[in-house]
Amino acid sequence: MFEELKKLTNSCRQFNFRAEESSTGARIGGKAPEGIRPKTILPTTRYFCTIPFDLSEASVFISLDDAVFDPMYRRKLLEESCPLVVIHSQKPRGLGVEWSSEMLPNKLVFDNTLVDHRSEEDVVPRHKIGGYPCWHDTSESLTSDALKLLDTGWLHFVQFGFPSRRDSSIKADWPFGEDMFHIFVRERLNEIEYMYAWA
Numbered sequence: 001m002f003e004e005l006k007k008l009t010n011s012c013r014q015f016n017f018r019a020e021e022s023s024t025g026a027r028i029g030g031k032a033p034e035g036i037r038p039k040t041i042l043p044t045t046r047y048f049c050t051i052p053f054d055l056s057e058a059s060v061f062i063s064l065d066d067a068v069f070d071p072m073y074r075r076k077l078l079e080e081s082c083p084l085v086v087i088h089s090q091k092p093r094g095l096g097v098e099w100s101s102e103m104l105p106n107k108l109v110f111d112n113t114l115v116d117h118r119s120e121e122d123v124v125p126r127h128k129i130g131g132y133p134c135w136h137d138t139s140e141s142l143t144s145d146a147l148k149l150l151d152t153g154w155l156h157f158v159q160f161g162f163p164s165r166r167d168s169s170i171k172a173d174w175p176f177g178e179d180m181f182h183i184f185v186r187e188r189l190n191e192i193e194y195m196y197a198w199a
């Protein structure tokens with residue numbers, strides 16, 4: 001996972017949602033991978049997506065708690081609490097409905113790798129892995145803090161934006177409103193750390 005993300009420091013892989021209930025591979029919505037659960041479970045915890053890498057997959061769970069998504073948390077880098085990332089071997093969707101997403105199951109379809117830039121004016125993809133973050137409604141401090149993360153060993157894992165006309169319908173409310181949602185990751189002392197932001 002980390003070696004693949006390091007190759008995307010100045011580039012990114014754009015993706016979109018396709019209305020196809022894929023049981024394996026890159027996917028969003030629907031049921032969580034078989035036997036995979038986050039380390040912290042709240043009543044509001046729901047499966048969000050799975051992104052595959054060469055030898056593993058990263059599944060993201062989110063907790064749609066009003067306290068977590070209170071406006072006071074917007075435009076800030078936060079330590080992992082809402083997005084719960086689980087790195088695991090390749091798994092198909094499970095059969096149980098526990099933690100199932102309210103969104104319809106969609107396949108994530110990746111395009112070719114694109115050159116990415118630190119300037120937001122040059123950043124086009126709404127959904128991508130790697131590259132540099134762009135925002136819907138940011139602040140100078142958040143933009144600066146995010147770039148400082150990348151300059152100190154953190155990697156931009158994934159960015160999700162509000163679904164566009166290029167995306168198939170998820171038939172549910174988008175969890176992050178009109179904001180862009182980001183997860184950053186780094187490996188430190190044999191442990192994986194995450195930070196996230198939405199704006």
